[in-house]
Amino acid sequence: MSVAHDVLRVEHLTMRFGGLVAVHDLSFTARHGEITALIGPNGAGKTTVFNCITGFYQPTEGRIALQYGDPSIWNGLDALTASAAQSRVRRNSGLFLLERMPDHAVAHHARVARTFQNIRLFRGMTVLENLLVAQHNPLIRASGFSLFGIFGLAPFRRAEDAAIDKATHWLETINLIERADDPAGDLPYGDQRRLEIARAMCTDPVLLCLDEPAAGLNPRESAELSELLISIRDRHKTSVLLIEHDMSVVMQISDHVVVLDYGVKISDGTCEEVKNDPNVIAAYLGVEQEEVEAVATEVGL
Amino acid sequence: MTQPVQARVDVPRAIRDAVIAGLVAFGILLPLIGLQTTVNIRNELVLNPRPVLLAVMVAFVVTISLVMSLVVQPLAARRAAIRPDGASVRAAQRRARFAKIAIPFALGFAFLFPVFVIALGGLSGSVKWIDNFGIQILIYIMLGLGLNVVVGLAGLLDLGYVAFYAVGAYSYALLAKTFGFSFWVLLPLAGILAAFWGILLGFPVLRLRGDYLAIVTLAFGEIIRLVLINWVDLTSGYAGISGIPRPTFFGIPFTANDDGFAAVFGLEFSPVYRTIFLYYVVLCLVLLTAFVTTRLRRLPIGRAWEALREDEIACRALGIDTTKTKLSAFAIGAMFGGFAGSFFAARQGFISPESFTFMESAMIVAIVVLGGMGSQVGVAIAAIVMIGGTEIMRDLDFLKAVFGSQFDPTQYRMLLFGLAMVLIMIWKPRGLIATRDPTAFLHERKLIAAKFVKEGRG
Numbered sequence: 001m002s003v004a005h006d007v008l009r010v011e012h013l014t015m016r017f018g019g020l021v022a023v024h025d026l027s028f029t030a031r032h033g034e035i036t037a038l039i040g041p042n043g044a045g046k047t048t049v050f051n052c053i054t055g056f057y058q059p060t061e062g063r064i065a066l067q068y069g070d071p072s073i074w075n076g077l078d079a080l081t082a083s084a085a086q087s088r089v090r091r092n093s094g095l096f097l098l099e100r101m102p103d104h105a106v107a108h109h110a111r112v113a114r115t116f117q118n119i120r121l122f123r124g125m126t127v128l129e130n131l132l133v134a135q136h137n138p139l140i141r142a143s144g145f146s147l148f149g150i151f152g153l154a155p156f157r158r159a160e161d162a163a164i165d166k167a168t169h170w171l172e173t174i175n176l177i178e179r180a181d182d183p184a185g186d187l188p189y190g191d192q193r194r195l196e197i198a199r200a201m202c203t204d205p206v207l208l209c210l211d212e213p214a215a216g217l218n219p220r221e222s223a224e225l226s227e228l229l230i231s232i233r234d235r236h237k238t239s240v241l242l243i244e245h246d247m248s249v250v251m252q253i254s255d256h257v258v259v260l261d262y263g264v265k266i267s268d269g270t271c272e273e274v275k276n277d278p279n280v281i282a283a284y285l286g287v288e289q290e291e292v293e294a295v296a297t298e299v300g301l
Numbered sequence: 302m303t304q305p306v307q308a309r310v311d312v313p314r315a316i317r318d319a320v321i322a323g324l325v326a327f328g329i330l331l332p333l334i335g336l337q338t339t340v341n342i343r344n345e346l347v348l349n350p351r352p353v354l355l356a357v358m359v360a361f362v363v364t365i366s367l368v369m370s371l372v373v374q375p376l377a378a379r380r381a382a383i384r385p386d387g388a389s390v391r392a393a394q395r396r397a398r399f400a401k402i403a404i405p406f407a408l409g410f411a412f413l414f415p416v417f418v419i420a421l422g423g424l425s426g427s428v429k430w431i432d433n434f435g436i437q438i439l440i441y442i443m444l445g446l447g448l449n450v451v452v453g454l455a456g457l458l459d460l461g462y463v464a465f466y467a468v469g470a471y472s473y474a475l476l477a478k479t480f481g482f483s484f485w486v487l488l489p490l491a492g493i494l495a496a497f498w499g500i501l502l503g504f505p506v507l508r509l510r511g512d513y514l515a516i517v518t519l520a521f522g523e524i525i526r527l528v529l530i531n532w533v534d535l536t537s538g539y540a541g542i543s544g545i546p547r548p549t550f551f552g553i554p555f556t557a558n559d560d561g562f563a564a565v566f567g568l569e570f571s572p573v574y575r576t577i578f579l580y581y582v583v584l585c586l587v588l589l590t591a592f593v594t595t596r597l598r599r600l601p602i603g604r605a606w607e608a609l610r611e612d613e614i615a616c617r618a619l620g621i622d623t624t625k626t627k628l629s630a631f632a633i634g635a636m637f638g639g640f641a642g643s644f645f646a647a648r649q650g651f652i653s654p655e656s657f658t659f660m661e662s663a664m665i666v667a668i669v670v671l672g673g674m675g676s677q678v679g680v681a682i683a684a685i686v687m688i689g690g691t692e693i694m695r696d697l698d699f700l701k702a703v704f705g706s707q708f709d710p711t712q713y714r715m716l717l718f719g720l721a722m723v724l725i726m727i728w729k730p731r732g733l734i735a736t737r738d739p740t741a742f743l744h745e746r747k748l749i750a751a752k753f754v755k756e757g758r759g
Contacts, residue, residue, distance in 0.1 A: 054618065108620030116618070122611035124754030125604075126739045126747075132601075133608040134619045139601035149600040150593060164741065171743075180743040185753040203619055 004031040005071040007207055007239045008053070013062035015048050015263075022048040023263040026062070030207070030256070035233055035240040037250045039274075040260035041283055046243045047117060049260070050209055052099065053241070054114045055106035059099050066110050068206040069093025108137050113205035115196045117212045117243075123185030127176055127195060130184050131167035134202035139163055170198040174228065190221040194228065201232065207239050208232065214246040222246055226253050251275070259283070315370035319363045326362035327355070334358055394748055396734075400678060407681075411439075411584055415577045424573050431576045433695075436648060438688045439583040440641055445668040445680040446590045447637030452666065453675035454603060455630035456610030456755065458515040461522025462665050464502070465495040465635040467529060467657035469642020474542045474652055475535070484548035484647050488640060495639020496632040498525075503631035507624055522662050529654040541653025548647045550578055579648050586644060590637050591677060597633065599740045606630050607675070607740075611755050664688075667718075671725055673732025674756060682733055691718070731756075 008030040015023040023045040030036040038046050051057040053064055063081060067074055070093040080088050080095060087096040087109060096110035106112050122130050132139070142159030143149030149156045171177040174194040179187060184195060193213055200208055213229075214222045226249050232238050244250045250257065250271070257274040259267040261283040267274050274280055282289045285296070335355035341347050410417075414435055418427040444466060451459045472491040476482050482490075506517045529536045536542065547555065555562045555575035562578075563570040597603045605626045608616050616623055646652050668687055672679030694714050729735065735751035 056614075056617070103617040104620050104622045106620075107618055108622075114618050116615070120612050120615040120618070122608050122615065124611055124737055124749060125607060126742065126749065128741055128743050129604060129739055132741055133604050133616075133621070136601050136605050136608075136619065136621050140605075143600050143602070146597060146600050146602045149602075150596045152596075160741075164743070168743065177743075181739065181745055181747045183749045183753040199619070 004033055005067075006030065006074070007032045007067060008036075008241065009063075009065045009077075010049070010053070011063045011065075013049065013052060013064065014060045015045070015052055015057060016060045021263055023052070023059075023260075026260070026263070026265050028258045028265060028268055030239060030241050032239050033233060033237060034255035035229060035242060035253050036256045036258065037242045037244055037254040038258050038260065039244060039247075039250055040266075041286070043262075044260040045263040046260055047211060048263075050114065050211055050241075050243060053106075054112055054209060055098060055101050055103035062099065064098040066096045066098055066112060066207060067094065068111065107203060111204060111206040112209060113200035113203045113207070114209040115193075115200050115211055115213060117215065119189075119192050119196055121184040121192055121196055121199070124183060126181050127171065127184050127187070128164070128167055128180045130195060130199050131170060131202045132163055134199045135163045135166065137203075166202060170202060173231070174198045190217050193217065193221075194225070197228065197232075201236065201238070205238055207241060209241045211243050212245060213242070214244055214249045217246075219248075222249055225249065229253055310371055310375050312371070315367060318370055319366040322366040323359050323363040326359050330355055330358050397738075397748065404678070415580055419573070424571055428573050428576050431573070431580050433692050434689060435580045436576070436583055437692065438685055439580075439587050440645060441665065441668060441684040441688045442681050443583070443587050443590050443637060443641045443644075444665045445672065445684050446587070446594050446677060447634045447641065448665050448669050449634075449672075449675065449677065449680050450594055450597070450606070450637075451630050451634035452669050453680075454598060454606040454610065455627060456606075457627065457630065458511065458518070458666075459631075459634070460515045460519035460659075460662050460666060461502070461525075462518075462634070462638055463657045463659070463662040464522040464525040465499060465638030466642040466645070466661065467525050467654075468495045468498045468635075469639030470646040470652045470656070471529065471536060471542070471642075472639070473643035473646040474545045477546045477647075478542065478544070481546070484546075484643075488643050491643035492636040492639040495642065496636040499631040499633075499635025499638075500628050502635075503628040507627055519659065519662070522657075522659060526654050526657050529657070536654075539653060539655075541651060541655070542646075543651040545646050545650050545652065547575070547650055548579070548582065579644075583644055583648075586640055590640070591681075594633075594637075595677060602626070602629060604740055667722065671722070671732055673729075673734035675737060675754075676732065676734035679732055679734035686721075687718070690721075 006029045010029070011027045013023055013026040014021070026045075026049065028036075038049060040046055048057065052059045052062075065077055070090070073088065073090065073093045073095045076088055076095060080097060085097075086100045086105070087094060089095075089109075094110070096106075098106050098110060098112070101110065107114075122133060125133070139159055140146070143156045144153075168177065168180075171180055174191075174197070176187070176191055176195060176198075179191070184192065187195060193216075197208075197210065197213060200210075210229075214225055217225060229240055229242070230253055233240055242250070242254065254271055257267075257269065257271055258265060259274055259277070259280050261279075266279040266283055267277040269277075278289055278292060281296070282292045285292060285299075287295050335351055337349040337351055338346050339349055415427070415431050418430045418435075421427075422430060444462070447465075448459065448462045451457050451462070469491040472494045473484075473487045476487050476490065477484070502518065502521050506514055506521075509517055530538050532538075549555070550562050553560070553562050553565055555572075555578065557570045558564065561570065562568075562574050568574070598607075605616065605621050606629075608619075608621065609623060609626055609630075613623055616626070645656070649656075664687065668683045669680060671687065672681070672683035691714050694717070725732070731751040731754075735754075737749040737751070737754045739746060739749060
């Protein structure tokens with residue numbers, strides 16, 4: 001691949017809840033085939049940005065555009081914005097204005113998948129069923145909106161088998177094949193985290209948004225998670241947008257880091273650049289920039 | 302299970318509890334049972350104390366309390382301590398193996414039921430049994446299976462389900478009387494109309510969850526009933542619609558005429574033939590309902606319903622259009638309600654708003670909850686117990702010998718109904734069949750314990 005082009009462009013995103021400005025005039029981009037990390041202290045507005053991207057919130061202002069396929073489709077962005085349409089799809093390429101789309105359409109048409117900070121598995125369904133629910137849209141089309149499915153016709157049975165094969169592939173990837181028929185709520189915490197990622201991947205996403213995937217994992221599980229995310233990026237050619245507090249994970253796997261504080265972007269660049277940015281250090285220490293040195297020596301940095 | 306089994310009985314505590322229960326019972330029962338007011342000859346109200354009866358009742362309460370805390374509770378605790386975690390699932394698997402044998406037997410029995418009844422009770426005596434037990438129970442099984450889609454699978458608590466039953470019944474009655482369409486044309490039509498009303502109700506309540514959804518659906522059920530009462534021109538209000546055309550045996554009516562069923566087949570006329578015919582019609586409808594709902598549960602749409610019950614937000618994040626999914630659940634559920642309603646109208650020949658009160662909705666919800674939400678076999682068992690139970694209450698004449706001729710067992714129907722619900726909530730809080738059967742499996746089908754499965758509160 002030549003120079004990676006953008007998969008996601010967030011421009012002038014502002015989200016207000018009444019008088020509270022959760023995100024203010026945020027712009028950043030994420031590129032195809034890269035892992036982009038969104039970091040920042042607690043309450044910085046990271047999850048709000050995620051909810052805006054995935055359509056769970058309607059942003060107050062701003063444009064969120066996602067593209068896949070032929071990069072030249074980006075050229076039509078302004079024309080698309082001027083029109084009333086949500087998206088422009090040409091054969092294998094698509095350009096979407098996510099702020100205009102409801103949440104399920106973002107996941108279905110724009111192919112943005114996400115996980116949640118507090119795991120949201122279907123606990124009463126088996127591990128396998130969780131992965132099958134994720135393939136709902138192709139399966140329901142194959143079932144002829146249930147008409148073919150009721151009689152168990154061949155096209156539907158083939159689609160169902162293919163869905164189970166895909167689920168099996170992901171269960172092997174995350175080492176949960178042995179537990180395929182157990183309820184998801186019965187899995188240990190770390191397995192549930194990995195299952196949620198596999199479930200999101202079963203929707204065939206262009207962009208995978210992970211909200212604190214390493215939260216609550218022990219160091220070994222964190223390392224496994226890093227490997228999984230790198231394989232998603234390299235083997236499955238899926239771009240990843242990541243919110244994470246575990247800096248060992250972020251710094252190890254991210255190609256690009258965006259730092260938020262109080263809803264404003266304070267830094268943007270590679271891991272090295274961000275790590276040495278005085279703004280970032282000040283934000284994480286919770287002090288003004290002038291006081292950083294004094295505080296840093298105090299805490300022994 | 303490493304902790305020691307706590308089987309030691311705490312006698313002083315049991316006595317203290319019994320004394321408290323006795324005092325409470327005394328306080329409550331003193332005005333209710335201890336004092337009786339009667340009018341004497343001079344037309345004065347006098348108080349008759351009944352100390353003996355009061356003492357007996359209080360003693361009864363104290364005894365029950367002692368038995369509970371000295372015998373029942375230690376036993377239950379010991380059993381709970383012995384039983385390991387997976388025991389409920391293993392018991393369910395044993396039940397599943399049993400069900401493999403029992404279900405064909407039950408189906409065979411259902412098919413031969415009229416034969417048994419006629420063999421036992423003769424031709425004329427069997428109408429009551431086939432009608433009151435067979436047909437009545439099967440109608441409720443059908444309603445239960447339909448509501449199970451909405452409440453059990455999609456987790457949307459619908460307290461106005463009887464509205465769709467009414468829509469089906471009135472659609473059949475009005476269209477059959479006005480246009481003279483046959484039962485077989487109107488059955489699907491009534492289903493479609495009810496499904497349409499299901500979608501119509503679905504739209505405004507999509508945003509509501511849990512208790513709020515329940516209240517609005519309850520109101521919807523009442524609205525339909527009130528419209529039926531007040532739109533006198535169309536429905537003739539409280540008077541109801543009578544003379545609804547009855548279904549025919551492929552064009553042959555069940556009448557005493559020369560071209561009636563009995564005459565054509567050279568039989569002596571009896572109302573039982575119609576009843577038997579209706580029994581097999583509703584049996585086929587129930588089997589169709591069971592087949593369709595079982596299949597739907599294993600299809601993507603059914604999985605989406607269950608996923609919706611488990612976590613709606615996760616569904617949306619996976620690209621499932623929750624609006625369409627909820628509406629499809631409402632529509633499918635309502636459709637089976639409509640089928641049942643049109644059959645009901647055809648069987649009765651007379652319908653009035655009296656048949657579609659909130660009590661009916663409550664009964665159907667009770668069947669679904671009692672059966673175990675989402676379980677179809679459970680729904681069938683619950684319908685047999687609840688409807689069959691209430692029907693049997695009508696025939697317990699021997700109780701009159703015990704309690705005196707004033708005793709009317711049907712009046713205690715609701716009391717026993719409530720008692721049964723309380724007992725179920727104590728021993729089987731998730732219904733008779735609480736384990737969930739997965740819709741797909743890779744290595745082996747394992748039942749899912751109730752504790753993982755959400756009950757759906759919106």
